[in-house]
Amino acid sequence: MCGALMASASRFYFYQFLSIILLVAFLARESTTLANGFSIKEATVHELQLAFQRNQLTSRQLVEFYLNQIKIQNPVLKGVLEVNPDALAQADRADQERRTKAPGSLSGLHGIPILVKDNIATKDKLNTTAGSFALLGSVMPRDAGVVTNLRKAGAIILGKATLSEWSHYRSSKAPLGWSARGGQGKNPYTLDEPCGSSSGSAISVAANLVTVSLGTETHGSILCPSSMNSVVGIKPTVGLTSRAGVVPISLRQDTVGPICRTVSDAAYVLETIAGIDTYDNATIEASKYIPKGGYAQFLKKDGLRGKRLGVVRLFYEFGNDTLLDETFNLHLKTLRQRGAVLVDNLKIDTIDEIIGYRSEEISLSFEFKLSLNEYLKDLVASPVKSLADVIAFNKEHPKLEKIEYGQDIMLQAEKTNGIEEAQKQALLNLTRWSQDGFEKLMKINELDAVVTPFFSFSDILAIGGYPGVNVPAGYEKGVPFGICFGGLKGSEPKLIEIAYSFEQATLIRKPPPLRKLEV
Ligand SMILES: *[C@@H]1O[C@H](CO)[C@@H](O)[C@H](O)[C@H]1NC(C)=O
Ligand SMILES: *[C@@H]1O[C@H](CO)[C@@H](O)[C@H](O)[C@H]1NC(C)=O
Ligand SMILES: *[C@@H]1O[C@H](CO)[C@@H](O)[C@H](O)[C@H]1NC(C)=O
Ligand SMILES: *[C@@H]1O[C@H](CO)[C@@H](O)[C@H](O)[C@H]1NC(C)=O
Numbered sequence: 001m002c003g004a005l006m007a008s009a010s011r012f013y014f015y016q017f018l019s020i021i022l023l024v025a026f027l028a029r030e031s032t033t034l035a036n037g038f039s040i041k042e043a044t045v046h047e048l049q050l051a052f053q054r055n056q057l058t059s060r061q062l063v064e065f066y067l068n069q070i071k072i073q074n075p076v077l078k079g080v081l082e083v084n085p086d087a088l089a090q091a092d093r094a095d096q097e098r099r100t101k102a103p104g105s106l107s108g109l110h111g112i113p114i115l116v117k118d119n120i121a122t123k124d125k126l127n128t129t130a131g132s133f134a135l136l137g138s139v140m141p142r143d144a145g146v147v148t149n150l151r152k153a154g155a156i157i158l159g160k161a162t163l164s165e166w167s168h169y170r171s172s173k174a175p176l177g178w179s180a181r182g183g184q185g186k187n188p189y190t191l192d193e194p195c196g197s198s199s200g201s202a203i204s205v206a207a208n209l210v211t212v213s214l215g216t217e218t219h220g221s222i223l224c225p226s227s228m229n230s231v232v233g234i235k236p237t238v239g240l241t242s243r244a245g246v247v248p249i250s251l252r253q254d255t256v257g258p259i260c261r262t263v264s265d266a267a268y269v270l271e272t273i274a275g276i277d278t279y280d281n282a283t284i285e286a287s288k289y290i291p292k293g294g295y296a297q298f299l300k301k302d303g304l305r306g307k308r309l310g311v312v313r314l315f316y317e318f319g320n321d322t323l324l325d326e327t328f329n330l331h332l333k334t335l336r337q338r339g340a341v342l343v344d345n346l347k348i349d350t351i352d353e354i355i356g357y358r359s360e361e362i363s364l365s366f367e368f369k370l371s372l373n374e375y376l377k378d379l380v381a382s383p384v385k386s387l388a389d390v391i392a393f394n395k396e397h398p399k400l401e402k403i404e405y406g407q408d409i410m411l412q413a414e415k416t417n418g419i420e421e422a423q424k425q426a427l428l429n430l431t432r433w434s435q436d437g438f439e440k441l442m443k444i445n446e447l448d449a450v451v452t453p454f455f456s457f458s459d460i461l462a463i464g465g466y467p468g469v470n471v472p473a474g475y476e477k478g479v480p481f482g483i484c485f486g487g488l489k490g491s492e493p494k495l496i497e498i499a500y501s502f503e504q505a506t507l508i509r510k511p512p513p514l515r516k517l518e519v
Pocket of ligand 4: 353422
């Protein structure tokens with residue numbers, strides 16, 4: 001009897017064990033592949049659209065996949081700040097529209113989930129807070145211009161991405177990728193700092209928590225996290241995409257752009273969000289740069305053929321790393337083999353002034369105060385009505401807002417009084433440095449673009465409002481790094497040709513390991 005009990009008990013445990021194994025196998029299968037064999041992980045927008053058309057996939061399945069990935073990985077990675085409670089309903093609507101072949105329902109971003117950085121307004125159940133409790137409860141007057149375009153295209157707003165709080169314009173001491181509301185975002189490759197300020201956007205596409213995302217850049221905030229998290233980022237020409245409804249730093253430098261796993265995905269997102277918005281007048285002037293037929297037409301494998309590329313070896317921020325240098329040189333060889341003409345060892349004439357003087361800092365500081373106060377005034381309701389209120393809020397909530405990180409950048413901005421003599425001089429400096437530096441270099445050498453390692457070129461692109469693209473370029477001791485292509489205003493078509501051709505020639509990106517809490 002005793003023996004029988006043992007046997008049945010062990011059989012019981014055996015079946016329990018077996019059912020756990022089967023469950024684990026089922027979950028593992030479910031988390032990467034559908035029953036019909038279609039794999040969502042790493043799928044591009046184009047592949048997803050094909051799967052929709054072939055009835056291999058629905059938007060609901062896509063959203064469910066990502067919600068599951070967010071549940072598993074986000075406790076570690078903290079790339080997602082809020083999930084949209086309406087995401088599944090939006091997916092069902094997209095599926096319904098596709099079934100009835102509604103116009104536009106079989107292309108572009110229709111039915112594709114996107115995550116937007118938490119400084120981009122959505123007028124729905126999601127909060128828009130730039131990661132700060134000071135903006136929690138603020139009521140948006142309307143969707144941001146770029147979000148209006150996403151909704152028109154039928155994209156699914158999956159949620160808000162974490163970021164460096166206030167796009168890293170509160171404190172120079174705050175860690176990159178940290179915000180009071182979002183916590184510390186983690187690089188999925190290293191579990192270390194992800195760079196910022198569009199940290200959550202880069203983390204989330206890298207780790208397959210979403211298909212595509214939007215970030216914003218004032219100075220490096222798309223290019224740096226894209227480089228560090230091994231994804232593609234496009235920093236568009238300032239004004240090409242609307243900044244209306246985006247928590248601002250400077251309308252002279254701010255821009256909204258895609259962060260995605262591939263150049264192709266980024267091109268689809270860019271063509272969806274670019275365009276005139278009457279709430280951002282800079283989009284009127286910049287609309288002359290938008291090509292008829294959109295950006296996807298520039299996804300050409302031979303896009304490097306005949307391009308003149310200037311090589312600017314800016315290592316000043318990173319010291320002299322011979323290994324990275326070797327990889328970079330190898331990539332230059334690839335660019336040549338693909339038909340590009342390289343003009344090597346170029347130097348921006350004004351680089352020492354750009355790095356040596358504080359003109360950009362002086363400009364951003366007064367612009368931030370003016371534009372943030374404008375943004376806050378436009379809100380329907382908000383706990384804070386001015387930069388001074390934000391500063392006071394941080395002081396009054398020292399624990400919530402980790403006041404130990406300080407708020408030196410905000411305090412500095414609050415002291416400014418619009419355009420005075422120094423501000424005027426600073427702005428003139430930036431214009432002159434761009435004209436006598438980057439523009440001159442491009443013209444004298446008749447270049448289509450420059451190529452630089454990592455995101456070091458974002459200094460130059462920032463102050464002139466120029467576009468740039470980051471493409472994954474390698475991993476050094478497991479740490480990702482990118483290569484950057486930059487050009488004159490409106491050169492996105494050429495940059496996309498170059499970036500796509502380089503990406504297809506190298507195919508360097510590898511997805512990071514699955515990250516979940518240790519239990
Ligand atoms: C927005 O913030 C409020 C207040 O914390 C919260 O109750 C709500 O769930 C948030 N919305 C979403 C979609 O997370
Ligand atoms: C855009 O320009 C028009 C005409 O100059 C002006 O009336 C309007 O207020 C501007 N809109 C914004 C949002 O600045
Ligand atoms: C980097 O260091 C190596 C050896 O120390 C030197 O040969 C090389 O010229 C340096 N490269 C740059 C770009 O400074
Ligand atoms: C402008 O640049 C000059 C150097 O060319 C520098 O001496 C001056 O301090 C700068 N002014 C401001 C306000 O940044």
